[in-house]
Amino acid sequence: MEYSKEKSHIKYLLPIAFILAVVPLIVYAKKISIDGILKDYWSQQLDFFSYYKMIAFLIAVLASVISLVVYYYKRRKLKRTYYYLFMEIYGILIIISTIYSTSPSVALWGFPDRYEGMFVLLGYLIILFVTINLVEYKPDIRFLLFSLLLSAAVISTIGVFQYFGVDPLTTVFGKEIILPSSLHSIGDNISARFDYAFSTLYNPNYMGSYTGMLLALVLTLYTLTAKKKIRILLGCFSLLIFAGWLASLSRAGMVGGFCSIVFLVILLRRELKKNWKALAVLTLGFMLVFTGMNYAGDGRLVKEVFSFGQEVKIAAGKKTGEFKDITINKDQLTIITKEEKLQINLTEDNSLAFRDGAGKKVDYKLKKDGGIIKLKNGKYQAYKFRLLPDKGLLHFEYGSSEFGKKKVDFKITTKPERGFWIMGFAGKAYKTGQIEKWGFEGRENLGSNRGYIWSRSLPMLKDTILTGYGPDTYGLYFPQYDNVGKLIAFNTTRKIVDKPHNMYLQVGINTGVISLIALLTVFGVYSFSSIKLYWGGRFDNFYKKVGVGIFGAFLAYAIAGLFNDSVISVAPVFWILFGIGISVNMKLKEELV
Incomplete structure (x- = not known):
């Protein structure tokens, strides 16, 4: 017809x-x-x-x-x-x-x-x-x-x-x-x-x-x-x-x-x-x-095509970095990587004390003019610290060129509470804690860090069964305070996640x-x-x-x-x-x- x-x-x-x-x-x-x-x-x-x-x-x-x-x-x-x-x-x-x-x-x-x-x-x-x-x-x-x-x-x-x-x-x-x-x-x-x-x-x-x-x-x-x-x-x-x-x-x-x-x-x-x-x-x-x-x-196009192979390796089980976690327990800061653990304690005289995973003291040298802290134990060569006393911050960098350098600032306070805080979203100081997540453990970098975003977005769906949080409000409800997770995925705690990089999650949550x-x-x-x-x-x-x-x-x-x-x-x-x-x-x- x-x-x-x-x-x-x-x-x-x-x-x-x-x-x-x-x-x-x-x-x-x-x-x-x-x-x-x-x-x-x-x-x-x-x-x-x-x-x-x-x-x-x-x-x-x-x-x-x-x-x-x-x-x-x-x-x-x-x-x-x-x-x-x-x-x-x-x-x-x-x-x-x-x-x-x-x-x-x-x-x-x-x-x-x-x-x-x-x-x-x-x-x-x-x-x-x-x-x-x-x-x-x-x-x-x-x-x-x-x-x-x-x-x-x-x-x-x-x-x-x-x-x-x-x-x-x-x-x-x-x-x-x-x-x-x-x-x-x-x-x-x-x-x-x-x-x-x-x-x-x-x-x-x-x-x-x-x-x-x-x-x-x-x-x-x-x-x-x-x-x-x-x-x-x-x-x-x-x-x-x-x-x-x-x-x-x-x-x-x-x-x-x-x-x-x-x-x-x-x-x-x-x-x-x-x-x-x-x-x-x-x-x-x-x-x-x-x-x-x-x-x-x-060669950018060929490089982009071959990058799919790296994504397959990540999806199949290859871990995407050596950095694992940061925990804060009042005046004790612990940095955990795949191979090593480093504890940093705030002493009674408000100086810093470093110890390895076994509790053994790690000596260091502090350059007063630049605040650079150099650990004398060779196991921690990838750890870079800088003390900024005028701002009350301890700056930390870690990583290699393969996965990118991770950069984070820790706030050091003596009053009203002595201890460490991690600086993150909106320039605020936070304690660390458990963040609700599902899947993609060790694969946070999958799909240009989509693994991280999806793992934190999926649990949000249980609160939006009947109605969502509101159109385009995803960024307001994503756990922006997940500073450790952001550090693992984005190499920084300051990034704002405003979209799920998945249209279907976007609809389900919003x-x-x-x-x-x-x-x-x-x-x-x-x-x-x-x-x-x-x-x-x-x-x-x-x-x-x-x-x-x-x-x-x-x-x-x-x-x-x-x-x-x-x-x-x-x-x-x-x-x-x-x-x-x-x-x-x-x-x-x-x-x-």
Whole structure:
């Protein structure tokens, strides 16, 4: 069955196209004020990547609702689907979690630099609903996908420039665009970051999720397109997005994109044989892009690929460091490593006494001019101490180049309580103690320290079964005072953990486990529907080709979500593609009836 080529809802879809094409590109400085409880968690006064994306997104969501109302007034027609039930459950729990949050302002608007509060989360569900109902005909889908690919081309181009050491955002022209006139005076203080590509998406991990999702989509369309001119255009998009994908150096994005592409190869196995020549040309192009970027990047791409081997070793049981623990018992500080134990006691005359694990005295030499303490026992060569009496601090460094040097300050007090304290979160002094954790013992560095974050996040779920702590409030409830754990994972006690690096943990903690189940049900129903429609099928019409491509994009994002968070820079694109995918599947099911 072919559908009318004349019919179109494009005029109603302009707000959705704006979200797809413009919102991810927005980079503009916003001076923000941090007050209340957030002063302990955030000090940065400028936001470039999230605040105005959030504002533009919410305005576009409102416009999309108006479009849907006008459409309904004229057509009196909305689609009926069981997806709405689970969307409603998720939305209601977002609202309830906000109402009962102890930080309502954060729950409504979001954490600084993220801005994914209640209004934004509900906005995702609204654009999903609007997209399901307004996307109906071929011109609608072509218009939205072309808008998306043009935007993706710009984002990928900026990312590739950043990879090669030129950041368009920090050029003189770029600063004129991203800084309001009131902030032009700080332009000289903005410098480029060349370790990775983040483009306009703030973080290389988000760049990886975005380009991995788009790569799966565009590769599918390239494979299934019969028209030569369109295939050439899609091939160009594929090469550019592939370059942006590599430039991010995001292993999460690589895993999501790669797994999705493998699954698509299985689904499209018959089509691959038919179009092997075109695929061979594109594969050659990919090889040239990879080789050129790796050479220009001094082997960074190959190094990143081989880093997966290290992750496998860690997951299989290799411990990720020699440092194990610090305990404080009033005036006794104990530092424990894999091989040695060192005790430091505060004596009656307020001097320091060092002893080994057997209680034997360890002599030391103190350089009074610099406060450097050198232990005379050779077993402790990796231990570096510096006494700062004017600040009442004992600075400690430990470690090797393989795992990084661990740096921490200990506060020494004599009144009202004599003893040691560990300096950590918000510049405050803490005692050590047991932190609730689950799994990843000795594997805290797995996945760029995700093992540590997950091990402390999983126990939080038992308190968020019915409702969560509130949208985007994760950072306020994570055990930021886990100074020893942070030292093991991050080599410092001062780092703030504001996100779980797992979209599903993020949902379960912020809006509740039941809301996560509702969301996973929506994902599961769509996945089952897609596999049923596309497995072993013939991709002989426009809707099947687009449908399987969007399913590939969905898989890439959902898999990357195991390692990345939902974020305003990328999530709106996913939810719109998800809505298109659901709409297309519904149309194909009607065709089969």
